[in-house]
Amino acid sequence: MRLSSHLPIIVILIPWITAYIMPIIGYKWKKWCNSFAVVALALSFIISLILARFVLVNGPMHYYMAGFMPPWGIELVVDYLGAYMCVVISFITLLVALYSKEYITKELSEQRRPQYYTLLLLLTGSMMGASVTGDLFNLFVCFEILSISSYALMSITGEGKALLAGYKYLLIGAIASSFVLLGIGHLYISTGTLNMADMFVRLPPLYSSWTVLAALALLIVGFSIKTALFPLHVWLPDAYTNAPCSVPVLSTLVIKVGAVAIIRLLFNIFQPSFVINTIPMTAALSYMAAIAIIVASLFAISQTDIKRMLAYSSVCHVAYVILGIGIGTELGLTGGMLHILNHAVTKGCLFFCAGAIIYKTGIRNIREFGGLGRKMPVTMGAFTLAALSMVGLPPTNGFMSKFYIALAAMTAGRPELAIVILLSSLLNAIYFIRVINITYFGIPEEEIDIDEAPPTMLYPIIMLAACCLILGFGAELPLTILRPAAQALLGV
Amino acid sequence: MIPIEFEFLLRHYNYWTSVVLVMIGLYTMIVKKNLIKKLMGLNLVETATFLFYISMGDIEGGVAPIVAHGEHATDVVYINPLPSVLILTAIVVALSTTALALALVIKIYEKYGTLNSERILELM
Numbered sequence: 168m169r170l171s172s173h174l175p176i177i178v179i180l181i182p183w184i185t186a187y188i189m190p191i192i193g194y195k196w197k198k199w200c201n202s203f204a205v206v207a208l209a210l211s212f213i214i215s216l217i218l219a220r221f222v223l224v225n226g227p228m229h230y231y232m233a234g235f236m237p238p239w240g241i242e243l244v245v246d247y248l249g250a251y252m253c254v255v256i257s258f259i260t261l262l263v264a265l266y267s268k269e270y271i272t273k274e275l276s277e278q279r280r281p282q283y284y285t286l287l288l289l290l291t292g293s294m295m296g297a298s299v300t301g302d303l304f305n306l307f308v309c310f311e312i313l314s315i316s317s318y319a320l321m322s323i324t325g326e327g328k329a330l331l332a333g334y335k336y337l338l339i340g341a342i343a344s345s346f347v348l349l350g351i352g353h354l355y356i357s358t359g360t361l362n363m364a365d366m367f368v369r370l371p372p373l374y375s376s377w378t379v380l381a382a383l384a385l386l387i388v389g390f391s392i393k394t395a396l397f398p399l400h401v402w403l404p405d406a407y408t409n410a411p412c413s414v415p416v417l418s419t420l421v422i423k424v425g426a427v428a429i430i431r432l433l434f435n436i437f438q439p440s441f442v443i444n445t446i447p448m449t450a451a452l453s454y455m456a457a458i459a460i461i462v463a464s465l466f467a468i469s470q471t472d473i474k475r476m477l478a479y480s481s482v483c484h485v486a487y488v489i490l491g492i493g494i495g496t497e498l499g500l501t502g503g504m505l506h507i508l509n510h511a512v513t514k515g516c517l518f519f520c521a522g523a524i525i526y527k528t529g530i531r532n533i534r535e536f537g538g539l540g541r542k543m544p545v546t547m548g549a550f551t552l553a554a555l556s557m558v559g560l561p562p563t564n565g566f567m568s569k570f571y572i573a574l575a576a577m578t579a580g581r582p583e584l585a586i587v588i589l590l591s592s593l594l595n596a597i598y599f600i601r602v603i604n605i606t607y608f609g610i611p612e613e614e615i616d617i618d619e620a621p622p623t624m625l626y627p628i629i630m631l632a633a634c635c636l637i638l639g640f641g642a643e644l645p646l647t648i649l650r651p652a653a654q655a656l657l658g659v
Numbered sequence: 660m661i662p663i664e665f666e667f668l669l670r671h672y673n674y675w676t677s678v679v680l681v682m683i684g685l686y687t688m689i690v691k692k693n694l695i696k697k698l699m700g701l702n703l704v705e706t707a708t709f710l711f712y713i714s715m716g717d718i719e720g721g722v723a724p725i726v727a728h729g730e731h732a733t734d735v736v737y738i739n740p741l742p743s744v745l746i747l748t749a750i751v752v753a754l755s756t757t758a759l760a761l762a763l764v765i766k767i768y769e770k771y772g773t774l775n776s777e778r779i780l781e782l783m
Contacts, residue, residue, distance in 0.1 A: 304745055304748075307749075308748060308752070311752040311756075315752075315755055315756060315759060318756075318759060319759060322763060322766075325766065326770075327767070327770040327771060327783070328783065330763050330766050330767050330770065331767060331779065331783075333763055334694065334760065334763045334764070334767065337756065337759065337760050337763065338688065338697060338698075338701060338760075341701050341704075341705070341753075341756050341760075342685070342688070342701065342704065344752070344756075345681075345701075345704045345705055345708050348708050348712075348749055349681075349708055349711065352708070352711055352712050352715065352742075355715075355741075355742070356715050
């Protein structure tokens with residue numbers, strides 16, 4: 168058997184196996200933890216790229232765990248969406264690991280650093296596992312590994328507020344997991360299978376059954392909590408505010424994996440015609456997302472803590488992804504999935520910049536940012552670029568995905584959703600331009616002598632800021648894999 | 660739509676039990692102020708889910724799914740082992756969630772000296 172046919176399992180196992188070795192390395196050679204994590208993540212990034220190229224050339228890949236054929240064995244399906252998610256996840260986590268080298272020395276004590284890298288690698292592996300699995304119960308297991316590692320990461324600093332935020336996240340997240348488990352149970356009772364492709368075939372005759380509808384409701388609510396869709400987002404702002412700045416960057420990926428699970432549920436388990444026409448679940452999701460976008464933007468305007476503001480902005484932008492899915496056309500789905508990458512890159516850049524500011528000055532209140540633009544020109548330049556991308560100004564990447572979603576709303580005959588996007592861009596501009604205004608034109612209260620952050624923190628920032636522009640001009644690059652992904656999901 | 664009859668309710672008492680348990684668990688999590696009691700509510704919800712799975716795999720008079728030999732081998736009814744296997748995994752997951760939650764509760768108690776969620780909010 169050729170090695171390339173084993174790539175789907177290798178890409179997941181590299182971070183996981185490294186995670187299990189990490190405590191030993193942390194016990195013996197503390198200095199090498201970071202390098203070890205970076206090498207493992209770089210390796211899985213390269214393999215993800217090879218996988219994506221393989222999928223683009225040869226079509227979706229199927230891998231049967233231990234050689235058991237589905238529906239009995241566990242199946243990994245690397246389709247277009249799965250390969251795309253693997254590339255996004257491994258790219259962002261690689262940058263997080265690079266950034267953590269210097270940043271984490273200030274936030275965490277020496278004993279906690281190996282634990283931090285262990286959790287980071289576990290999280291990466293399980294996120295990739297959740298995006299490529301073809302088995303519903305395996306999806307649940309991957310979701311649990313990623314949830315438990317992100318509960319622990321959120322409270323890793325050990326401060327009182329971080330512990331409470333982590334506990335709150337844990338209670339809400341565990342309820343979501345129970346709902347998902349109950350939903351899977353309902354689907355298993357009805358169909359007698361756990362394989363997604365098999366379920367897709369067996370479900371249509373059962374669509375009128377109340378059990379299946381209950382399963383759909385339970386799974387949607389469960390995954391919406393994991394995705395932090397607006398009325399269920401309460402865990403997110405507290406958790407983001409009190410975690411080290413590199414953790415929210417990972418968590419923007421966690422909530423995106425929740426959105427991917429919703430995509431899988433709506434289009435890979437249920438049939439598109441059922442969730443769009445028979446039970447208008449996508450319409451319900453799109454209106455929920457529209458409310459989320461507006462309300463989260465309003466919340467973000469009233470914040471003075473930079474991390475809390477970015478947290479509410481995350482709630483707003485994950486709702487864009489759901490909005491794209493909810494429109495339910497090929498264009499909308501493409502735009503929504505494109506926003507997964509664009510938001511991960513942009514929000515990653517913003518959180519990295521906020522981390523660099525906090526690392527150097529310890530300031531978190533936006534009103535005290537005066538004069539930082541001259542002290543840290545590169546960091547604030549990147550921040551400005553990413554902020555403009557969040558607002559959605561061309562030629563940044565934020566414009567491309569917002570444009571796609573708005574265009575999809577117009578062509579689908581739902582212009583009210585396009586108005587929501589425009590309005591939210593305006594609200595985004597209010598809270599981001601306020602920060603830019605203070606940093607460049609504000610007068611510092613007292614002169615502080617600071618310079619740029621160390622290079623290991625600066626390079627990821629520059630790289631992500633450059634990606635904001637590159638993905639703006641070169642939006643064709645992700646779209647080459649996203650167009651077939653949307654077509655495959657909608658079955659056209 | 661299934662007509663709801665008394666007999667129908669009685670025949671599916673195992674599912675109703677798990678529904679009631681989920682409700683009690685959610686109520687406990689919302690109403691109780693103590694962080695440990697909230698965790699107990701969560702465990703109730705999880706246990707109810709396990710009960711739901713285990714009871715759906717069971718058949719009255721069924722035996723464990725080990726292939727029977729001998730003269731009565733053909734009329735043996737086996738239960739479905741898959742839900743039990745799934746729930747073994749889910750129990751491990753629930754256990755690790757509970758362990759992490761208890762570790763967090765210990766740390767919170769060290770910091771604030773109380774487990775009452777309202778008192779902690781006052782102290783913050």
